[in-house]
Amino acid sequence: MALLSRLALLRVVPSLVAVLLVGGPALASQSAEAPEYQVKAVFLFNFAQFVDWPPVARPDSAPLVIGVLGGDPFGRVLDATVRGEHLGARPFAVLRFARVEDIGACDILFISQSEGSRVEAILAGLGNRAILTVSDINGFATRGGMIHFVTDKHRIRLKINVDAARAARLTISSKLLRLAEIVSTQGR
């Protein structure tokens, strides 16, 4: 009986091989596309140049922190994107947070899709802290977040909630706003 089971396991190996081979040739045909989160990591890095934070008492060389809240979709690419980069005298740093209570110093916060059901609670937890909130969670900007990555026909679009940014005393450059769809939650 034991022999039978071993033979049965071996019988499935060829089918796995077939699937892997089918997957193989497709790899070679990749064109000028980029992995989604590689591009999003570069967006996060670029946002630092388009946002003015309110002046605070901190050393000029304090790191500019990009935080990731929840399940990290970037793997190592976000760290690789900002490695060795500076904004003025400020080096970039990437920190990962499991919970909103854990967030200490942070300038840009990417909220992972794993947090989709708790966006309102997270934003409430942040209050009006001067943190640029960014996410690809459905309806992020209309739910009170600042920058929403919308993937449309395989391209990334931005939706920006200017009221949310203003409430946190952040100024987003008109160069960025021109390229984005503006969302307002005022009067809600």
Next chain:
Amino acid sequence: MVVTALSLVLSLVFSAMLPVCAQQPDSAAQALKAMSIEQLMNLEVISVLGRPERLAQAASAIQVITQEDIRRSGASSLPEALRVATNLQVAQVDSRQWAISARGFNSTTANKLLVLIAGRTVYTPLFSGVFWDAQHVALEDVDRIEVISGPGATLWGANAVNGVINVITKDAGASAGLLVSGGGGTELRGAGTARYGGALGSSARYRIYGTGFARDPTALSSGQDAPDDWHLGQGGVRLDWDVSTASRVTLQGDLYDGRIGQATAGDIAVSGGNVMAKWSRTISATSNLAAQLYYDRTHRIIPGTFGEDLDIYDLDVRHRTRLGTRHDVAWGAGYRLINDWVTNTAALAFLPAHVARQWFTGFVQDEISVAADRVHIALGTKLEHNDYSGFEIQPSARIDWTTGPSGTLWAALSRALRTPSRIDRELFAPGQPPYFLAGGPDFLSEKALVYELGYRYQQGGVSLAVATFYSRYHGLRSLEQANPPAAAPLVIANGQDGESYGAEVAADYRPTGRWRLRAGYTELRIHVWPNPGSTDTTRGATENRTPDRQFLLRSSLDLPAGLRFDTGLRAIGAIANQQVPAYTELSAKLTWQAAAHLGLSVVGQNLLHRRHAEFAAPATRREIERGVYGRVEWRF
């Protein structure tokens, strides 16, 4: 030889990744950083497609229990955490046993529910139900639990007749650092978890954990302790490795050992473990592939009743691709092999004592977007071959319609099967002839045809979900008289039909940013009747022990000074055919986040009564006692 096959499969998987390993993500980042925002916005991105279950979930009665929900509920075990889902029926039977089901047909051997933990199917081929005492999970490691009431057979597989519970654990990257938690009290006598997560180079993360608990016995109706105290220890590891930006490997494994007291014949011993390899890769912007392989071993001795050694080997491959602009096609194949050795006793026997059984499965689903993405239709079917009933087909059709900015209307029609398990064909009692009860050599699958209609609404801080259903069952398990009118012996057959209908309502309301209220109400009716020619007299009573209605209310309040206060109320109707009275119970948790790294909490469970019954006939009933425990959690 099994090891050889495993290493062969793994080496194939890894060699297939080699072309991608050569890519340098750092240089890719440099090239992208040289682009302007406009150029980035014009770049075509490769998205990792969502899981093929997306639509099946959109057009179904799904509830999600998040990590935060688990933490705030004060749950100390997986079954307790499942009480958060208002579309489940959850009843504690004794210290180790639970009766958990959706849409009725509940019992300790409830067999119409599919339960997945970290990708493993955990219902036993012995009776198609779950031994909850062998399914411990370190709750800190759970990312979320998806609970679907209603059929999910097309995508998830056999047994998903009335529901699916999918426990998804965190990526190792989401559990970095050291976590130590511990505590104890009156019913949960002591519990502790230690977990450490770290990185291996820049592309791999790992975690290692150990956890254990000791539980007090439940009570007899007289108030005396039933000697069912329970101890369990468990440990495991998980490794997540981003081989490239497009492919990922996960390796994980767990080991556990537990002991539960019995009134007679010595302690119950439960031990086992599992090891799994998962691999996924994004082939292109519109195509991805995932495969997983696992081995799961269970050892169980219930002195005086039976013993079991079970080995499960399971392989699953899924591919998903977009065809044109409207079609999103998912298909997959699976193979499952079990080797089951039962140690028979004077009380009962599984004959033959040892079996090897195989399952071959395949599924295909096409998700079609119409009306400018406002309507999605999913058509699919599962095809399965098992050693008991041969080829089986489980098709479904689902539709969801976005009716406005806040509402979604959905409907589904599904055929789902509960395929035969060892208990239906191979159980004999007592352990030697003459048998009072004998397995049915002709037992085939129980079949259900399920009609569902639901609506979901979300606007601002309010969300509401309503799901209604009608299910028609054919060939439900019956006990037929072998030589009527003699009451015994009995043979297991498919002699009954039945129907169930009802509604599940769930509401979520945030009066303020710091206060959240959630409520769920379920109304459920089940009728089971013998078919012409059947001599069954149970009318489903042996399988269906479910209250007609239940109401659950949960409040989560964030107070100043790092305090959080949570309460959960449940009002559960009577279980008529077991004479279990209706009951109302309350749990509460007060948490103080004393510092960023230190949390203290006090949890009260079943606070309203000194003890109460949730399940089982009076003669064998255990009662669940009020419990209080304290807990400390450090994170470094």
